[in-house]
Amino acid sequence: MRTPFFENHVKLGAKIVDFHGWNMPLQYSGILDEQKAVRSNVGLFDISHMGRFRITGETSEDCIQNLITNDISEITENQAIYSPMCNEKGGIIDDVIVSKISQDEFLIVVNSSNIKKDFEWIQRHLDGNKLKDETQKVALLALQGPKAQAIIEKQTSEITKLKPFHFMKAKLYGQDCVISRTGYTGEDGFEIFFDSSNSILWEKLLSDGQIFGIKPAGLGARDVLRLEAGMMLYGNDIDEGVTPLEAPLKWTVKFEKNFIGKNALEKNNPQKRLVGFEIVGSKRVARLNDQIIYEGKNVGRVTSGTFSPTLAKSIGFCYVPPYMQFGQDIQILIGGKNYDAKLRSTRFYKK
């Protein structure tokens, strides 16, 4: 599948890769160059491959409350919330962002790898409400970085009042959009939803962003940025074999309300724990499923690894036994050789 901006990516010389059935840009000028643009100026990402579902109906809020572990009643209209969606065993089906449009209308953004699975799961728990897959109908761009607001501000001065995890309707270059102050980079920034039949926004944002040092950024930079910011990647760091209590997502589980998987999570005795690591004395990069070695034994595995330009270190996430604490010295087996590493918080980068 192609997003409405596929031709734009090709024209910019992007390296295109298959990502869960979508032809997506991996990189344009280079992963490190794009990562730097987002941390110091601003980057533009095409994230139209992410799934978008609309749930409407009188009891749609109850339906969502049942589906997610976080508490939807904590937000009001024009706000969004991050949450895992669990199965009865407490395993994570997906991690999603739910936007409350009104009392009886919600938009859920899901991972592109899970669109079919999530749609079927939600449909089974609709309880008379309506579910629509709008992935193809709605385009989605992310404008991320400290200069992101300056670009949007030229179109709508109201943007300066928009708080994190809030969204608003606005016109950008004459185009009706919904802009939310959310992202997957650890920087200030926006995610912009609009009708996918109109794709001028990509070019307009890039040309208006020139004076702020904007760069188009691909999936490669997005992965480095989210890892530095301690954000989970579904399929690598979390999946149905993991509970939110084993991942660092305990803060999203609200036991004072009801949700699918609550009983299992109340009894959950975590067998493993996802933490961050940094490699000490080498810049070799650990990759998915590299073993964590402690006192000569294999005690866990790497779920994500990369080189962090911000820290100038090789970093990543791994599962280790729950008794292991931050600061613990371990080793990681990379390509048949052990490398010294230290466990630490997943939040490598804080703005």
Next chain:
Amino acid sequence: MTEKRFTQDHEWVELSGDIATIGISNFAQDQLGDIVSIEFPEINSKFKQKDAMAIVDSVKASSDIYCPMDGTIIEVNENLEEHPELINKSPYDQGWMLKLKVSNISQFENLMTQQRYEKFVGEAKG
């Protein structure tokens, strides 16, 4: 200019007497993307042709560097430990990786010429 020969694993070799200078091709660095580290073998270690002798990590992938000819490592480009990006920026010059004292010079003749290598990777630039 000294003649470069290439392997199917995308290393290049320049020979001066029995000393081979080794790096990776422009095509290889472009495929790997931003290189962030290189791990060298010990000086004086011996390798056979096609033995893995060094490892480069880019942001997205790890890749072995294979020895293009039989020989002994006599020098590594230590500058790359601080500046691995030189492999991307200057693969044929400042991004050279290792020097090898070769034990079988005739192996050079069996490596691909630049022209053949370019045909092999199917791109105009070497």
